[in-house]
Amino acid sequence: MEGASEESVLYGEPSPGVRLITINRPEARNAIGPVESRALFDFLGRFRDDDSANALVITGTGTEAFCAGADLKSVLAQYDPDSGGEPLFDGDDLDAAPIPREGNIGPTRWTGIGKPVIAAVNGAAYAGGLEWACFAHIRVADQHASFGVTCRRWNVGLGDGGTQRLPRMIGMSRALDLIITGRVIGAREAERIGLVNEVTESGRCLSRSLELAASISALPQPALRTDLEAALRGFGRPLEQGLEIERELFNSLLDQPEIRTGTRAFVDRDHPDRISGAPPLYLPAAAYAFAEKAHRGQPGRHGQGAFIDHPVLVARITVEHGGDEFAESAAYLHDTVEKADVTAEDIDAKFGPEMRDLVIALGQDPGISDRAERRADHRHRVAVAGERALLVYLSDRLAGIEAMLERIETGDDPSELEANRRLGLWRGDVEALSGTSPPPGLVADISDRLDRLERLIS
DSSP: OEEOTTSSEEEEEEETTEEEEEEOOGGGTTOBOHHHHHHHHHHHHHHHHOTTOOEEEEEESSSSEEEOOBOHHHHHHHHOGGGOSOOSSOTTOTTOTTTTTTOTTSSTTOOOOOSOEEEEEOSEEETHHHHHHHHSSEEEEETTOEEEOGGGGGTOOOOSSHHHHHHHHHOHHHHHHHHHHOOEEEHHHHHHTTSOSEEESTTOHHHHHHHHHHHHHTSOHHHHHHHHHHHHHHTTSOHHHHHHHHHHHHHHHTTSHHHHHHHHHHHTTOSTTTSTTOOOSSHHHHHHHHHHHHHTTOBOSTTOSBTTHHHHHHHHHHHHTTOOHHHHHHHHHTTHHHHSSOOHHHHHHHHOHHHHHHHHHHSOOTTOOSHHHHHHHHHHHHHHHOHHHHHHHHHHHHHHHHHHHHHHHTTOOTTTTTHHHHHHHHHHHHHHTGGGOOOHHHHHHHHHHHHHHHHHHO
16 A cells, blocks of 8 residues: 555555545544545546556445544634644635645545445444545445434535535435535435435445446556446536437447447457356346246146236245345246246256256255155255245245235135145145244235135135
8 A cells, every 4th residue: 555645545556446535533433634635636646547446446444434524623723722732724815725635534535536435334334424425426335334424513504515415416305405414424324315325234335346447447547437427427418409419429439449349349249248158247137038938838827818927926025025136036037947948957047056056946856746745845955044035935835926926816616726725735834834933924924815715714
């Protein structure tokens, strides 16, 4: 790491094309005084002007704060020369450059950097720290991170972009809530309102941000930068003006060699996304397409029109109860080996060994002839296969119960559907897995539907 003169701000190159700025004052909650402000001007300028620098990550040292904003001791020094500290800037010359015209706590009013900036929010982002987080294009926050216009308590205004960037990011109503009240919100609420792009486990935001920056740096840069510029310059303008900005910037790419080499690489499949066996860009989409093809023409279960309708319902329930993309994909695929002309090797070749093992665990073993033994074996394999298997398995049960309820409520005879036998089996499935900490909301939904089914049968 290369340090600032006081080493209260650090600048480094953690990987090719990636730069990292770290505000290094954990004892002061990474507050920014005049020394830090000058260093931030220096390092942001270096990143902006360095053709080999493609993406920047900004973070703070420690776990308590990303940045607590301006060092109020240096603000006080502007008005009290006897305080002993260096003032943040000369309060007698409000037109002084570079402070405050280009920013009070660093170059927060710069808008022409033109390359992606990521904030790794490792703790509190308050006042000017929130403004620095808003300076970035992408924000990745630790789960314990928090955000707030806490300077509201000290009669200090937002002077580093907060009143302008925050409404553009989260909408005027939500921005005014934070600006007026000064209340502090956590990372999850920040993600919900659009202030944060991604929340990681505490302690992981920096590594995730560096990983993201490295993937951005590995992309072809010209089109990325013109698209970034077009989005930022066109935002808030009339559509016609925005489209004209986009046209000009897109046309500027046409004479560059990268667009020719990029399109040739796509056509020749000379790209990691295009080679045979490359992981899909979006796993659930690939899983659904694979399952739909596998089950095409297969008659539906439980009165549904086509068999694929059942895994589609299982996938929806899986997502509604907190399943991630991998679990959603497994829900689409869960019947392909057991009920279609697909082998475990096919799943492995297309989706990898982890998905293969999950799909196998979700299917019954056809080698066990006794139905009761086969079901008991199935329950056991699901129980030991992990949370995703448990979630998809129970979602599958809920999908079957809801399909039977629909048939009975529309006039089908419960006895012809073997409703009593299935009711007992479904209750047994839930009971057998009760010691594995299944998702409580999903279990509650299953119990509710089973009680309804029992009343209908009666």
